[in-house]
Amino acid sequence: MADQEYDEMIARYAADMENMSRERLAEAADVIAKFRALAASKGVMLGAESFDYIQTTGIVAKSPGIARTLLGPIRTERDGLLPFSEIASRFPPSPHHVGCFFGSDFILMAHPCYRRGMRPVNNWAPRFIDLFWRFDGGGIEKYIALDEDRVRIDVDGPGYFEADTWYGAPFDEDIRSIKPGIVKLRPPLDLESRHVSFFFADAYCLDIKWSESDGIKSFQALETKTENIRIEVAGIHYFPARYLHAEFDLRANCFRHFDGAIQLFTEEEYFQRRDSDFNMTMKNPAHIKARSSKVFKINGPLRTEDWVEFCCHFYTANPLTFEYFSGEYPKHITEILKRIRNHA
Numbered sequence: 001m002a003d004q005e006y007d008e009m010i011a012r013y014a015a016d017m018e019n020m021s022r023e024r025l026a027e028a029a030d031v032i033a034k035f036r037a038l039a040a041s042k043g044v045m046l047g048a049e050s051f052d053y054i055q056t057t058g059i060v061a062k063s064p065g066i067a068r069t070l071l072g073p074i075r076t077e078r079d080g081l082l083p084f085s086e087i088a089s090r091f092p093p094s095p096h097h098v099g100c101f102f103g104s105d106f107i108l109m110a111h112p113c114y115r116r117g118m119r120p121v122n123n124w125a126p127r128f129i130d131l132f133w134r135f136d137g138g139g140i141e142k143y144i145a146l147d148e149d150r151v152r153i154d155v156d157g158p159g160y161f162e163a164d165t166w167y168g169a170p171f172d173e174d175i176r177s178i179k180p181g182i183v184k185l186r187p188p189l190d191l192e193s194r195h196v197s198f199f200f201a202d203a204y205c206l207d208i209k210w211s212e213s214d215g216i217k218s219f220q221a222l223e224t225k226t227e228n229i230r231i232e233v234a235g236i237h238y239f240p241a242r243y244l245h246a247e248f249d250l251r252a253n254c255f256r257h258f259d260g261a262i263q264l265f266t267e268e269e270y271f272q273r274r275d276s277d278f279n280m281t282m283k284n285p286a287h288i289k290a291r292s293s294k295v296f297k298i299n300g301p302l303r304t305e306d307w308v309e310f311c312c313h314f315y316t317a318n319p320l321t322f323e324y325f326s327g328e329y330p331k332h333i334t335e336i337l338k339r340i341r342n343h344a
Contacts, residue, residue: 081143238264263290
């Protein structure tokens with residue numbers, strides 16, 4: 001397809017989506033009016049520009065801090081996360097709409113970092129949010145970050161399903177036997193950027209560090225994307241990286257804590273960090289410290305197999321995670337790489 005044809009196709013698609021949005025918003029005029037009155041009673045003033053129709057989500061109302069205002073007073077952790085169980089006691093999570101807490105007039109949603117490409121207009125990336133929503137067990141406490149600036153208001157609207165699958169990696173190593181140290185994984189250097197984008201989810205590298213102190217083995221991982229992936233926060237463009245941290249209790253022989261965050265790097269910070277490792281802060285006098293927002297936390301006894309599955313799905317579609325835990329790429333990635341190299 002020629003570039004001009006592609007551009008014309010994209011323009012037609014954008015126009016169709018805009019027309020659909022106008023139609024859906026017009027059809028929902030009564031729902032919108034009712035919600036505007038509810039929001040106003042809580043001190044949130046909304047105009048026509050405050051509402052969008054998004055195909056993957058539904059009709060959303062957007063305003064800074066609207067979700068927390070409508071949620072009302074709630075215990076907040078020092079890291080900004082909210083207790084899952086307390087939200088669920090007021091707004092029951094739906095087994096058919098993961099990532100959502102349902103109220104009678106609106107739906108609270110999980111943080112947009114869990115969506116494909118960390119973009120608010122996309123659907124949930126498989127399958128972390130699904131696993132987290134359903135995960136439970138004795139002594140487990142879950143904490144989550146919400147999409148604080150948006151709520152869905154068509155509570156009876158349909159869900160949007162995308163048939164896509166990502167698998168956790170097999171892993172049978174004893175955590176206690178893992179030696180402290182650093183690992184850095186990168187996609188094959190002979191791949192073109194378009195192949196890295198499509199088959200490695202735009203991953204530039206995956207940094208991992210294990211350390212041990214006072215009977216606790218600590219795990220850190222940072223997934224850095226290629227320079228093509230940026231997100232906008234408060235009008236500023238950043239390079240996002242997904243960070244994981246876990247603590248393994250050597251005496252109890254299980255994980256006792258697990259959390260994840262989104263780190264935001266400026267352009268200068270990004271290019272310094274991506275070719276470095278977790279020891280960079282000790283070696284580099286610049287001490288790069290990205291802006292970080294915690295997006296989930298689990299406290300309590302966590303089995304290794306559950307931890308591995310959460311890790312793989314937090315870094316969804318990134319074969320480097322699979323490679324770290326299993327020692328090889330997923331079979332379909334290995335076959336694709338072979339075909340690419342045979343045609344080179």
